[in-house]
């Protein structure tokens with residue numbers, strides 16, 4: 493998967509071209525051009541990381557050619573090759589965006605070092621573009637919590653498929669951890685030092701999708717002021733995460749399929765074929781086979797993506813993980829805020845385990861953050877999480893007397909919990925006799 497970087501050598505003397513070729517061909521994929529015109533043609537068709545440019549060419553002067561090459565591909569690094577008497581021109585070239593110049597005669601070592609540095613810069617710049625594109629919302633290795641059998645199975649699949657290049661399709665309700673799992677696959681793979689690029693299919697307007705994925709050339713459309721890389725190109729050697737793939741419109745599905753199959757595409761407004769090496773991970777909270785039946789999702793794309801299927805269970809089907817997740821997010825909140833750790837009261841945990849969590853782990857995470865922030869005590873009680881106490885319908889069906897009794901029971905239980913079950917203390921706080929307290933506890937047992 494580690495492709496050789498590509499280098500274009502432009503020199504009118506066949507002997508010079510051949511010597512470069514001999515020196516470079518082991519480490520790099522080399523293209524040779526004898527004229528400026530040939531160079532322009534090659535750069536328009538191929539992905540080239542770096543060009544070695546002779547300042548004196550028969551058809552074009554080196555400075556002019558530099559400008560043209562930079563216009564075709566601003567990301568291509570250029571090293572000028574020059575004789576001593578042309579140093580002034582070489583300096584001008586640098587001002588115009590060339591990376592460096594090498595003086596003739598040069599040593600092989602010098603050439604190789606300069607190329608290496610230029611290509612490193614090239615990679616770095618790509619990385620910067622990537623970082624700008626991708627808000628780092630996640631820690632590099634975020635913990636995935638789950639003792640449930642289905643989650644353990646998911647962990648097994650994740651580690652066994654990480655090193656493969658096959659596409660992954662992650663299905664599960666919203667908030668079940670699809671993106672988290674996608675990042676885990678990337679972080680466990682050899683691609684981890686390269687970008688993980690998120691394409692949020694639901695958030696990108698359909699008319700901008702193609703340019704977002706494939707990039708565009710300067711002037712491709714109104715407002716295309718500079719040649720811009722698409723997400724697939726930014727992700728080269730890394731992973732592309734296609735979130736909410738079901739929302740991709742049917743035309744884009746066809747274009748994406750082609751890019752996945754051929755591993756190549758064209759930027760908008762360009763004819764050059766860009767070759768990329770990326771792994772695709774797609775996610776959806778819809779049943780894609782249903783969408784295929786309804787003619788809204790391409791079957792061939794589905795099979796392309798579904799090489800490794802991963803299904804995440806909804807939280808209500810693994811309720812035993814709820815206390816672990818509560819604990820996990822409490823610790824995370826304490827760490828992120830620098831505040832002391834808090835815990836949920838036992839009755840709060842019990843209520844939260846009875847709840848169905850339609851928003852899954854995301855909803856739970858938000859609840860923990862809210863209650864961690866709001867609660868002023870080290871123990872978070874049901875009152876801090878009022879909406880989760882009960883479904884509203886339950887309240888409506890209660891008479892006032894029942895509602896009062898219900899409140900009394902909850903309140904008594906909470907106070908008891910606060911004093912670790914010490915009835916004497918609880919009676920003191922509640923200002924009732926111990927016998928009254930016992931009676932209340934008995935008469936208000938949960939149904």
Ligand SMILES: Nc1ncnc2c1ncn2[C@@H]1O[C@H](COP(=O)(O)OP(=O)(O)O)[C@@H](O)[C@H]1O
Pocket residue numbers: 634635636637638664665666667668669670671672673820853854857
């Ligand atoms: N098993 C889990 N353990 C820890 N955190 C989780 C887990 N599942 C989801 N999360 C967290 O819940 C939030 C929602 O997860 P996400 O991956 O964005 O869900 P989805 O993409 O399925 O909607 C994220 O902040 C994520 O870190």
Ligand SMILES: [Mg+2]
Pocket residue numbers: 667670671735
């Ligand atoms: Mg998501």
